[in-house]
Structure formats: structure tokens, C-alpha cells
Amino acid sequence: MRVVIARCAARYTGRLSAHLPLATRAIMVKADGSVLLHSDGGSYKPLNWMSPPCTMRELPPEPEAVERGVASVWVVQHQKSDDRLEIDLHEVISDTEHELGVDPGLIKDxxxxxxxxxxxxxxxxxxxxxxxxxxxxxxxxxxxxxxxxxxxxxxxxxxxxxxxxxxxxxxxxxxxxxxxxxxxxxxxxxxxxxxxxxxxxxxxxxxxxxxxxxxxxxxxxxxxxxxxxxx
Missing domain, CATH: 3.40.1350.10 (Trna Endonuclease; Chain: A, domain 1)
Structure with a gap:
């Protein structure tokens, strides 16, 4: 799992449209390909996410975006629909990767x-x-x-x-x-x-x-x- 703490903004387009303004968030990229954006509140639910199957590319920002302080852009595209998540990274505070291994799954109560x-x-x-x-x-x-x-x-x-x-x-x-x-x-x-x-x-x-x-x-x-x- 890759965990990035960054000042970022995000746009989601496809079956619905949503926008996250600039703020510091945790971005999780899981081994199954899913990408999730979390704030420091809201319990376990991400603010926005893309479920697999999807692909992620890291692109240089357009000149207009550079003027707004964007350092890089993550484009996450779903492979079976037009759903698309674009994340503008302004500042990366932390970027770590961890191998979690196979999870045994939730034990039912x-x-x-x-x-x-x-x-x-x-x-x-x-x-x-x-x-x-x-x-x-x-x-x-x-x-x-x-x-x-x-x-x-x-x-x-x-x-x-x-x-x-x-x-x-x-x-x-x-x-x-x-x-x-x-x-x-x-x-x-x-x-x-x-x-x-x-x-x-x-x-x-x-x-x-x-x-x-x-x-x-x-x-x-x-x-x-x-x-x-x-x-």
C-alpha cells in the first residue's frame, strides 16, 4: 500500500461530478488498484475514491495549473466506465509504501x-x-x-x-x-x-x-x- 500525505485538490467526473478544494489529505493507493482520499475526520469513509479495475498515471501539470501551484497530477481512469478521478498535488508532505501481505479477512461477530x-x-x-x-x-x-x-x-x-x-x-x-x-x-x-x-x-x-x-x-x-x- 502507498500512503501519500499531500496538499491536494481533486475532481471526479463520470456517472457523477464532484470536486474537493485544496486541503491536506491522505491518499491511499492499494494493491488492488483502488485509490482513496481521506481527511482527518469522517471516520473510515473516504471523501472520494476510485474502485478497481482502474489505471493510474502521474502527469506533469499544464502551464495554467503550474501557476496555481500544482506540482503533479494523478489521473485515475476506470477501465469499464467513463469514471475519472484527477488529483492535483500541490505539495507532498510524506510518501511511503508498505507491503501488507495477504489479509485473513474480517472475522464475523x-x-x-x-x-x-x-x-x-x-x-x-x-x-x-x-x-x-x-x-x-x-x-x-x-x-x-x-x-x-x-x-x-x-x-x-x-x-x-x-x-x-x-x-x-x-x-x-x-x-x-x-x-x-x-x-x-x-x-x-x-x-x-x-x-x-x-x-x-x-x-x-x-x-x-x-x-x-x-x-x-x-x-x-x-x-x-x-x-x-x-x-
Whole structure:
């Protein structure tokens, strides 16, 4: 991972347009190609970002930009859309790179782990004719919570959260991009399942063709309890 602390401004164009005025920020360039701009607030959410697959080029600034104090320009272009992130670097305060290695992935808490188990047993909650392929379906970047097939036999990747937020949608997006490279699985649909899904996460998911499903944990537990009884 490359981490750059710099005074910078940024412009995002494509499906939406956004602008970040000049300020000191942390820019993260991850091994998967993603580029994220962070401020010193706002919790874990970046101010703006580009998800892979994308390419990044470092270019000299135009003469007009030099007059404004721009030292270099990063151009990050998505490979499957017109989305483009341009970062004007005025001053680089720190530029470091670190090899983080393979991450074991997030360890689910009790509720999320139980939700996964319950949904695997009650996979028909996703739709009529759905069948389970397996839980913890392995990929090169971590396991998908549930891999299933719909009534027509199509592949479906399911990401399960207790609270569905934007980072969960991003996680599922990365899984889908990888799984859809496998001709034995493609096309793979995505389902984002959670007890509660934040409005921003729902908008992002639907924009990316990912279906959202709200899970009733208590009702699912009730079905589990009833099925375990003899009388």
C-alpha cells in the first residue's frame, strides 16, 4: 500500500461530478488498484475514491495549473466506465509504501456468523428456487459469505452484514468483479443482505445492479427453533 500525505485538490467526473478544494489529505493507493482520499475526520469513509479495475498515471501539470501551484497530477481512469478521478498535488508532505501481505479477512461477530448460518439453511428467503452452493465460498481476496444458484441456475454471491453500509457494498463489488472472470461462474449476480441497510448503501448497490435484501433475524431464529422441535 502507498500512503501519500499531500496538499491536494481533486475532481471526479463520470456517472457523477464532484470536486474537493485544496486541503491536506491522505491518499491511499492499494494493491488492488483502488485509490482513496481521506481527511482527518469522517471516520473510515473516504471523501472520494476510485474502485478497481482502474489505471493510474502521474502527469506533469499544464502551464495554467503550474501557476496555481500544482506540482503533479494523478489521473485515475476506470477501465469499464467513463469514471475519472484527477488529483492535483500541490505539495507532498510524506510518501511511503508498505507491503501488507495477504489479509485473513474480517472475522464475523456472533450475530453476523449466525445470520450466515441461518440464511444458508433458509436460502429460499432470497427467492423462489434458490439453492445453496456453499458457505464461505473461497476467492483470492477472501471468502464470499454465501454462493447460491437462483431458480434459473445462475450464480449468486451473497454478502451478509448486521448493518449494511457502503463499505459492505464495496466489498461485494470486489468479489463480483473477481468471480465474473471465471467462465464457469459468470455471470454472477450480487445480493447484499443485512438486518438494516443504510439508504446510501442501497442507492450504491442498486446503481451497481446489486439486489438488497433485509433480513429479519428474530423471524429466522424462530424458523430455526421450530424446525429443531420434535413436536
Amino acid at each position: 456472533g450475530v453476523e456468523a449466525h445470520l450466515q448460518e441461518l440464511l444458508a439453511d433458509q436460502v429460499s428467503l432470497l427467492g423462489q428456487g434458490y439453492t445453496l452452493v456453499r458457505r464461505e465460498f473461497p476467492t483470492a481476496i477472501g471468502p464470499v459469505d454465501i454462493m447460491a444458484r437462483d431458480g434459473a441456475g445462475g450464480s449468486v454471491a451473497v454478502e451478509i452484514k448486521r448493518r449494511g453500509e457502503i463499505d459492505g457494498v464495496e466489498q461485494l463489488t470486489r468479489y463480483l468483479e473477481l468471480l465474473n472472470r471465471d467462465p464457469l461462474l459468470a455471470p454472477v449476480q450480487g445480493v447484499f443482505a443485512a438486518q438494516e441497510i443504510k439508504p446510501q448503501a442501497r442507492v450504491l448497490a442498486e446503481d451497481r445492479g446489486i439486489r438488497c435484501v433485509v433480513l429479519d433475524y428474530e423471524a429466522m431464529r424462530g424458523s430455526e427453533d421450530l424446525s429443531s422441535r420434535l413436536f
